[in-house]
Amino acid sequence: MAVSVWYHVGSKNEQAGRTGLAHLFEHLMFEGSAHQPRGYFEPLQEAGAALNGSTSTDRTNYWEVVPRSAVELALWMEADRMGWLLPALSAARFDVQRAVVLNERRQTYENRPYGLAQFAIAHALFEADHPYHWPTIGDPADLRAATVDDARAFFARYYHPGNASLAITGDLDTDEAFHLAARLFADIPAGPPVRPVVAPAVAPVGRRIALEDRVELPRLYLAWPTPALFTAGDAELDMLADLLANGRTARLYRRLVHDERVATELAATQGSRELGGVFQVIATAAPGQSLAALESAIVGELARLASEGPTDADLERGRAQVEAAFVYRLQTLGGFGGKADQLNAYNVYRGTPDYFDTDLGRYQKVTRQDLAAAASSLDPARMVALSVVPRGQFGAALSGSVQAW
Numbered sequence: 150m151a152v153s154v155w156y157h158v159g160s161k162n163e164q165a166g167r168t169g170l171a172h173l174f175e176h177l178m179f180e181g182s183a184h185q186p187r188g189y190f191e192p193l194q195e196a197g198a199a200l201n202g203s204t205s206t207d208r209t210n211y212w213e214v215v216p217r218s219a220v221e222l223a224l225w226m227e228a229d230r231m232g233w234l235l236p237a238l239s240a241a242r243f244d245v246q247r248a249v250v251l252n253e254r255r256q257t258y259e260n261r262p263y264g265l266a267q268f269a270i271a272h273a274l275f276e277a278d279h280p281y282h283w284p285t286i287g288d289p290a291d292l293r294a295a296t297v298d299d300a301r302a303f304f305a306r307y308y309h310p311g312n313a314s315l316a317i318t319g320d321l322d323t324d325e326a327f328h329l330a331a332r333l334f335a336d337i338p339a340g341p342p343v344r345p346v347v348a349p350a351v352a353p354v355g356r357r358i359a360l361e362d363r364v365e366l367p368r369l370y371l372a373w374p375t376p377a378l379f380t381a382g383d384a385e386l387d388m389l390a391d392l393l394a395n396g397r398t399a400r401l402y403r404r405l406v407h408d409e410r411v412a413t414e415l416a417a418t419q420g421s422r423e424l425g426g427v428f429q430v431i432a433t434a435a436p437g438q439s440l441a442a443l444e445s446a447i448v449g450e451l452a453r454l455a456s457e458g459p460t461d462a463d464l465e466r467g468r469a470q471v472e473a474a475f476v477y478r479l480q481t482l483g484g485f486g487g488k489a490d491q492l493n494a495y496n497v498y499r500g501t502p503d504y505f506d507t508d509l510g511r512y513q514k515v516t517r518q519d520l521a522a523a524a525s526s527l528d529p530a531r532m533v534a535l536s537v538v539p540r541g542q543f544g545a546a547l548s549g550s551v552q553a554w
Contacts, residue, residue: 150319151483152213152223154231155493157314158307159207160287161280161346161424169250169287170295170303172204176246177300178211178308182226183233189226196222203485204285207423208497212490214483217320224317224333231308232337235301243297251293254286262364263537269553270372270427273356273533279348280424309340314496316489318482348424353531358553359546360537366413367545368433369440370535371447373527375419375426378498383421384511385523386428388467390417392459392520393430393450395470400463401430401450411438411446423498428527440536440547451524458521467520471512475505 160171179189179202193200196219202211213223258264268284275282315334317326351374376382393401394417405412414433420426432443459467481487495504535553536546543550 150215150217150220150223150321151317151481151487151489152215152220152227153316153318153483153489153493154211154227155314155316155497156209156308157207157312157343157497158209159205160283160285161206161348162307162343163280163283163287165277165283166291167295167299168283168291170300171209171307172286173246173250173292173295173300174304174308175202175204175209176249177238177242178202178230178234180242180246181237182230183236184229185226186237189230193219193223193226198223199484201485205422206281206285210490210493212483212485220317220319220321221329221333224329227315228333228337231310231313231334234308235304238297238301238304240297243300247292247295250286251289254289258284258286262362263368265360265362266368266370266535266537269358269360269535270370270429270533272554273358273535274372274374274427275351276349279351280346281348281422306341307343310334310337311339311341312343314493316492316496316502318487318489318492346424351425353528355530355532355534357534357547357550358536359543359550360535360553361540361543362537364537364539366433366436367440367539367542368414368431368537369443369447369547370533370537371430371444372533372535373428373531375428375526377425378421378423379508379511382523382526383419383426385515385519386419386426386526387421388471388512388515389454389520389523390419390428391470392454392463392467393417398466400454401432401447404450405432405443405446409446411435411442440538440545444534444547448529451527455521455525458517461517464515464517464520467515468513472509475509 158171160168163170181188193213196215198213198215198219200213215223271281315330353374375386393399394415402415406415412432413435416431419428430447434440434443478486478491479488483489492502496502534547536550538545
């Protein structure tokens with residue numbers, strides 16, 4: 150059995166100067182509630198459950214995979230922290246979890262090779278008033294300045310049934326599932342309406358920036374602002390990323406890593422999000438190779454795709470990869486991915502959990518001409534080019550680069 154709760158709140162719902170609260174609540178929600186003060190991991194794990202949660206720019210999710218006998222326990226605990234978390238949210242508990250988050254930021258980003266790259270890209274792509282400008286984990290100064298009263302106000306605004314989606318999957322009769330949900334959640338007030346976040350337009354200004362880091366090999370990040378999740382162009386760019394870098398036969402991988410051996414690693418992604426996407430190509434230079442050579446090869450391959458388009462074989466391979474990924478996501482009941490997670494994603498972002506066929510259809514309709522147009526939209530004059538170079542080797546960055554911050 151799987152239980153999944155999505156709250157339609159992420160770092161985009163924060164304000165500049167008050168960042169990090171959504172991710173901080175990912176931690177606080179496991180620490181206890183009014184009727185379960187000793188925390189959430191121990192009682193659920195004692196019942197044989199696996200559980201976790203995560204925060205993104207657009208949503209926060211919590212999940213439990215439990216034996217059939219423990220599904221009511223999982224639902225009861227989700228309901229208790231949704232409706233009765235604040236009585237257990239003390240200043241001491243808040244301070245402890247804030248320290249945990251600050252340490253997580255240090256370990257996961259500040260002290261990890263290339264760990265600050267995505268922060269630098271977000272700062273360069275999005276202006277300071279855009280909700281994607283700051284990182285989901287928050288700014289350290291903002292976290293230190295936050296108070297338990299700030300956290301209480303944030304919770305009251307966003308963590309309630311009117312801003313949540315619940316999915317239950319597995320061997321449970323539908324009527325029984327609805328009965329359990331109604332019995333456990335019905336007494337929780339719906340909460341205030343949450344208005345959609347409106348983001349300013351992203352100015353397509355090309356920038357070349359650089360970071361010096363404790364790394365052995367220079368790495369190049371090329372990033373473009375792209376259409377939002379589920380909007381026109383999103384599926385095409387997703388398939389283009391696979392065509393470029395997913396697998397040993399992908400165009401850029403074959404050229405840069407296998408044939409020319411100028412790169413040791415390569416990746417491409419269409420980061421689809423609610424207010425706008427980010428397309429990235431990331432390449433790590435092989436020893437003795439320059440980032441300028443990588444940039445030239447990547448931009449050249451995109452130009453070739455824009456003018457010639459992919460082959461029929463490329464298109465069929467891309468469609469097969471998409472279909473395999475869709476099936477793979479549904480092989481498990483819950484967790485990160487799985488049926489429960491997918492149902493909630495469609496319900497939160499599209500207003501209906503029954504969106505699987507429509508979503509898959511976006512990719513099945515993509516043509517060679519669509520992929521050529523997607524490549525053409527990645528104009529080098531609009532991209533952010535980030536060079537991450539070893540400390541003391543700023544000269545290894547792309548020419549014309551300035552310090553990221």
